[in-house]
Amino acid sequence: MSNLVExxxxxxxxxxxxxxxxxxDKNPEANIPKLMDMVDKVAPDGWYEAQRxxxxxxxxxxxxxxxxxxxxxNLDPGVRSAFFKNFIVNASLSGSARQEExxxxxxxxxxxxxxxxxxxxxxxxxxxxWAAEYGNRLNLSFDELDxxxxxxxxxxxxxxxxxxxxxxxxxxxxxxxxxxHSDCEFLSFTNGTLIDEEFCQEMLRVKNxxxxxxxxxxxxxxxxxxxxxxxxxVKNAMKLLKDHKLPFGISTCYTSMNYQDITSEEFFDMIIxxxxxxxxxxxxxxxxxxxxxxxxxxPEQRKVIYEKIRxxxxxxxxxxxxxxxxxxxxxxxxAGGRRYLHINAKGDVEPCVFIHYSNVNIRESSxxxxxxxxxxxxxxxxxxxxxxxxxxxxxxxxxxxxxxxVKETKAVSTDYEAPESVDTLCDRCKPYAENWKPEAxxxxxxxxx
Numbered sequence: 001m002s003n004l005v006e007x008x009x010x011x012x013x014x015x016x017x018x019x020x021x022x023x024x025d026k027n028p029e030a031n032i033p034k035l036m037d038m039v040d041k042v043a044p045d046g047w048y049e050a051q052r053x054x055x056x057x058x059x060x061x062x063x064x065x066x067x068x069x070x071x072x073x074n075l076d077p078g079v080r081s082a083f084f085k086n087f088i089v090n091a092s093l094s095g096s097a098r099q100e101e102x103x104x105x106x107x108x109x110x111x112x113x114x115x116x117x118x119x120x121x122x123x124x125x126x127x128x129x130w131a132a133e134y135g136n137r138l139n140l141s142f143d144e145l146d147x148x149x150x151x152x153x154x155x156x157x158x159x160x161x162x163x164x165x166x167x168x169x170x171x172x173x174x175x176x177x178x179x180x181h182s183d184c185e186f187l188s189f190t191n192g193t194l195i196d197e198e199f200c201q202e203m204l205r206v207k208n209x210x211x212x213x214x215x216x217x218x219x220x221x222x223x224x225x226x227x228x229x230x231x232x233x234v235k236n237a238m239k240l241l242k243d244h245k246l247p248f249g250i251s252t253c254y255t256s257m258n259y260q261d262i263t264s265e266e267f268f269d270m271i272i273x274x275x276x277x278x279x280x281x282x283x284x285x286x287x288x289x290x291x292x293x294x295x296x297x298x299p300e301q302r303k304v305i306y307e308k309i310r311x312x313x314x315x316x317x318x319x320x321x322x323x324x325x326x327x328x329x330x331x332x333x334x335a336g337g338r339r340y341l342h343i344n345a346k347g348d349v350e351p352c353v354f355i356h357y358s359n360v361n362i363r364e365s366s367x368x369x370x371x372x373x374x375x376x377x378x379x380x381x382x383x384x385x386x387x388x389x390x391x392x393x394x395x396x397x398x399x400x401x402x403x404x405x406v407k408e409t410k411a412v413s414t415d416y417e418a419p420e421s422v423d424t425l426c427d428r429c430k431p432y433a434e435n436w437k438p439e440a441x442x443x444x445x446x447x448x449x
Contacts, residue, residue, distance in 0.1 A: 098156025109337030217261030242275030336379020374409035
């Protein structure tokens with residue numbers, strides 16, 4: 001009975017949000033506070049309570065978060081409407097409820113988001129990237145991608161993220177998937193160089209595609225890895241997107257070499273002025289036989305990154321998320337289908353985009369059965385991997401956990417170029433984990449006071 005009541009509440013809230021968005025269009029600044037009152041009346045008990053409180057505070061204080069809300073409201077109306085419906089209602093409200101239902105019934109994780117590699121191909125030749133060497137050898141067909149999304153929706157997953165390779169090498173298929181699955185929200189990590197006027201028009205047409213453009217810092221740092229002229233191409237792509245009132249964000253990987261650039265106030269101001277609405281920070285992962293461990297941030301450098309991002313959240317009109325240092329907000333590691341999983345361009349279903357081991361291929365298994373495979377169930381049973389949320393990863397900060405899971409489940413390497421044993425990988429991560437632990441424990445204990 002309680003489940004039926006909860007479903008009725010969610011349905012009522014979905015309907016109320018849809019009506020509220022139409023109401024907001026008339027005068028967003030005047031009506032946003034009224035919307036929060038409406039949300040509070042129909043929201044299920046405890047539903048995103050802290051986030052709702054934060055939104056209310058931002059509205060009252062007219063702070064940087066309020067400024068970001070207004071930027072979202074100034075997007076193309078059709079794109080904005082699709083975002084609210086697909087991301088908030090479908091993915092985060094009704095979809096999450098369906099995921100909880102399936103998880104309880106099946107006894108496994110069900111992801112909020114699925115990462116997909118349409119292709120291994122890329123139009124750039126970035127230093128240290130396997131795609132530069134592997135080329136267009138591996139691809140998931142349109143029908144395979146369509147099937148994964150269709151299966152995902154049955155489990156309650158309405159958020160899909162393209163990785164690669166360079167996903168926009170498959171522009172037409174990406175747009176066709178957005179069009180066919182108009183009830184889903186699609187995001188793509190992209191180098192940005194293939195975004196042009198024609199593609200912006202396609203984004204306006206389908207309304208549910210958001211690029212996250214990779215940027216390593218300013219021109220010298222970015223082009224030093226990605227090639228001469230790429231920084232200017234990225235700036236041009238950002239200008240096109242902003243001029244068309246299209247949403248986009250930035251994806252950046254921090255290392256010992258670029259951490260100062262990408263955590264500087266100048267960098268934040270530059271991407272905000274360019275129109276970015278969000279930035280995702282990713283810690284450099286020493287994966288693969290060519291991994292450069294010298295690029296791993298020192299404990300002192302990682303602490304700087306931790307502090308800077310939190311500082312800018314109080315002042316900058318952009319949503320920033322640190323994949324490694326923000327685990328406290330999601331209860332630890334989100335891989336293994338707990339919040340997301342990754343399917344590579346040859347169909348291997350991996351627990352994490354950074355951890356290349358698997359027991360199952362999507363071409364030989366349903367998505368649900370993949371979530372019940374030995375390695376995924378090891379993640380399900382083992383999470384969280386550490387009580388200190390600044391040490392969430394079973395590879396980077398707890399390498400013995402990954403070593404044990406891979407061996408116990410007999411998972412095999414899915415590395416495209418050179419299969420890597422779990423012992424080699426975990427031995428490489430062990431010194432970093434040992435060095436980071438004292439600093440992580442100190443920061444975590446201080447943050448609990």
